[in-house]
């Protein structure tokens with residue numbers, strides 16, 4: 348019995364390995380040179396496949412970074428401490444239109460940690476949808492903290508409001524229903540420039556530069572602006588892709604790279620997030 352289980356497991360691993368190798372060999376040669384399958388033994392001695400990538404540019408001395416394969420991503424997600432209320436919201440949103448827009452649990456955890464490290468009191472979110480990332484932020488804000496949540500879609504805001512209430516954080520969230528750029532301009536006109544600690548941008552991609560300019564006025568020196576989707580499913584690095592959204596994010600990333608007003612760090616988590624610290 349035990350030996351047939353081992354034989355079955357071996358056949359399964361072999362099949363998976365063959366599939367991975369076949370997939371690997373279907374990549375163009377240039378990609379194969381960069382993506383190298385490797386094998387390592389797990390604790391129970393089964394062979395597992397992973398991939399590492401290295402930059403084409405030789406000045407980085409073939410520095411290798413890990414590529415997140417589906418099993419590795421499952422592992423990462425199993426190591427996220429997702430609060431129960433966020434899990435419920437994520438599961439309710441899964442059945443809704445646009446659920447793929449929600450940030451991933453590992454991204455939300457990073458946002459919450461940045462807010463805590465900063466000791467942020469006053470935050471802004473641009474693009475709330477059903478509230479997953481905003482709730483992750485509100486949960487870690489102090490009782491006196493506030494999050495201005497900008498969203499144009501009333502229906503998704505209804506779900507967000509329900510979860511702010513269930514989580515007992517409604518008093519920390521100020522919802523701004525309407526176009527985000529208008530809401531940010533109104534905050535500036537209201538004399539709130541340089542009074543915010545943290546902002547998260549996850550709305551209309553072609554508006555990123557405008558959101559960033561407005562948020563830079565609202566954030567204090569030392570405060571943080573996090574921008575989501577900066578890798579745009581990898582399309583930013585593919586010169587064959589030139590649709591309006593991709594070009595817009597590519598230009599935004601290029602401008603940010605040259606922008607002396609902020610320190611930056613592009614992090615390959617989720618669809619890519621850039622963390623900007625106002626100088």
Ligand SMILES: C[S@@+](CC[C@H](N)C(=O)[O-])C[C@H]1O[C@@H](n2cnc3c(N)ncnc32)[C@H](O)[C@@H]1O
Nearest residue numbers: 448449450474476479480498499526527550551
């Ligand atoms: C990617 S989703 C946000 C996901 C959210 N951060 C989360 O984790 O669940 C983008 C949201 O931005 C909103 N949005 C897009 N353009 C907007 C605009 N100009 N003003 C306000 N909200 C906008 C959309 O309605 C959508 O709900």
